Amino acid sequence: MSSKLYLSFFMLIMIGCIVSVSSHKTVHIVGDNFGWILPKYTGFYNDWAKNRKFCVGDKLLFNYKPGLNTVVQVEKDDYDHCSMKKTLAQYFMGNTTLTLNHCGDYYFICSVGKHCEATQKLKITVT
Numbered sequence: 001m002s003s004k005l006y007l008s009f010f011m012l013i014m015i016g017c018i019v020s021v022s023s024h025k026t027v028h029i030v031g032d033n034f035g036w037i038l039p040k041y042t043g044f045y046n047d048w049a050k051n052r053k054f055c056v057g058d059k060l061l062f063n064y065k066p067g068l069n070t071v072v073q074v075e076k077d078d079y080d081h082c083s084m085k086k087t088l089a090q091y092f093m094g095n096t097t098l099t100l101n102h103c104g105d106y107y108f109i110c111s112v113g114k115h116c117e118a119t120q121k122l123k124i125t126v127t
């Protein structure tokens with residue numbers, strides 16, 4: 001291979017790598033196979049989130065049946081107190097996919113019954 005051809009071949013691979021890394025978006029299934037329901041133990045969703053890395057452009061998929069659970073995006077104060085003084089978004093149609101569009105903290109709770117008090121809530125940090 002001539003050195004010029006070799007160089008352009010090398011650059012093509014480099015560009016391919018950069019594109020595939022920057023366009024790599026993960027779909028995070030909240031709670032994995034367990035889904036988004038009353039947690040099996042206190043702090044279950046924090047444990048689920050603990051070892052994951054959330055990047056801008058990733059998606060969150062909440063698997064739940066409509067009527068039995070909801071996804072409410074709130075701010076820290078409502079998350080801490082399981083209140084809904086200022087909701088940012090609400091979803092209740094089942095199996096909700098959300099795109100993480102910006103960096104920072106996201107807070108979600110379920111608004112059904114005492115589910116939030118039972119720690120059906122999720123806090124993630126997007127980097």
Ligand SMILES: *[C@@H]1O[C@H](CO)[C@@H](O)[C@H](O)[C@H]1NC(C)=O
Nearest residue numbers: 035062063064065093094095
């Ligand atoms: C919701 O997701 C679950 C788990 O993947 C699936 O079994 C179920 O069929 C989905 N429900 C709807 C209405 O798409």
Ligand SMILES: [Cu+2]
Nearest residue numbers: 069110112115
């Ligand atoms: Cu719930």
